[in-house]
Amino acid sequence: xxxxxxxxxxxxxxxxxxxxxxxxxxxxxxxxxxxxxxxxxxxxxxxxxxxxxxxxxxxxxxxxxxxxxxxxxxxxxxxxxxxxxxxxxxxxxxxxxxxxxxxxxxxxxxxxx
Amino acid sequence: xxxxxxxxxxxxxxxxxxxxxxxxxxxxxxxxxxxxxxxxxxxxxxxxxxxxxxxxxxxxxxxxxxxxxxxxxxxxxxxxxxxxxxxxxxxxxxxxxxxxxxxxxxxxxxxxxxxx
Numbered sequence: 336x337x338x339x340x341x342x343x344x345x346x347x348x349x350x351x352x353x354x355x356x357x358x359x360x361x362x363x364x365x366x367x368x369x370x371x372x373x374x375x376x377x378x379x380x381x382x383x384x385x386x387x388x389x390x391x392x393x394x395x396x397x398x399x400x401x402x403x404x405x406x407x408x409x410x411x412x413x414x415x416x417x418x419x420x421x422x423x424x425x426x427x428x429x430x431x432x433x434x435x436x437x438x439x440x441x442x443x444x445x446x447x448x
Numbered sequence: 449x450x451x452x453x454x455x456x457x458x459x460x461x462x463x464x465x466x467x468x469x470x471x472x473x474x475x476x477x478x479x480x481x482x483x484x485x486x487x488x489x490x491x492x493x494x495x496x497x498x499x500x501x502x503x504x505x506x507x508x509x510x511x512x513x514x515x516x517x518x519x520x521x522x523x524x525x526x527x528x529x530x531x532x533x534x535x536x537x538x539x540x541x542x543x544x545x546x547x548x549x550x551x552x553x554x555x556x557x558x559x560x561x562x563x564x
Binding site for chain 2: 371378380440
């Protein structure tokens with residue numbers, strides 16, 4: 336079972352920042368927070384991941400609360416191409432090659448023109 | 449990032465036939481491959497995990513005799529849907545992970561299977 340809770344859907348105006356929340360209150364100390372997105376009829380695309388520090392890359396920023404029980408993915412300037420389902424996932428990184436990604440229901444983000 | 453390909457991208461078959469879907473890691477060696485399926489308006493559901501050279505591990509409720517997985521090399525895994533029926537119609541997605549761990553896991557573009 337997925338260990339995360341996300342809103343079912345969100346709207347965001349084009350050009351504005353999209354802030355997608357995720358709750359992971361049962362996260363363990365060795366588990367990372369990963370974000371993927373899936374554009375319609377495509378495979379999932381990796382966005383970003385983090386352990387406890389905030390992270391930023393060319394796609395997005397990830398803000399993780401100090402207690403690590405929740406996080407927010409920020410798309411700084413959303414475009415129509417960012418319309419997708421966004422999945423927040425927690426997973427350990429302990430070198431176990433059988434570690435697997437379990438997807439929850441994700442958040443369907445609509446970018447409005 | 450690395451590239452994972454799937455072939456075919458779309459397949460239509462008659463009920464009772466078998467369909468093979470290929471998943472290839474194009475520029476890295478995939479020690480582990482994963483197969484998912486996704487029904488319309490639903491999330492991805494993990495079907496099985498396969499490590500190169502060993503038998504696949506199937507998730508609960510997934511019939512291993514119906515969904516045959518072969519991971520014969522570090523760059524190729526195949527999923528064969530045997531005796532396909534209309535309820536097997538779905539979007540099948542593979543994922544490949546290199547030896548570097550979770551940071552080296554990438555997803556294929558998916559294969560849409562329609563069984564008539």
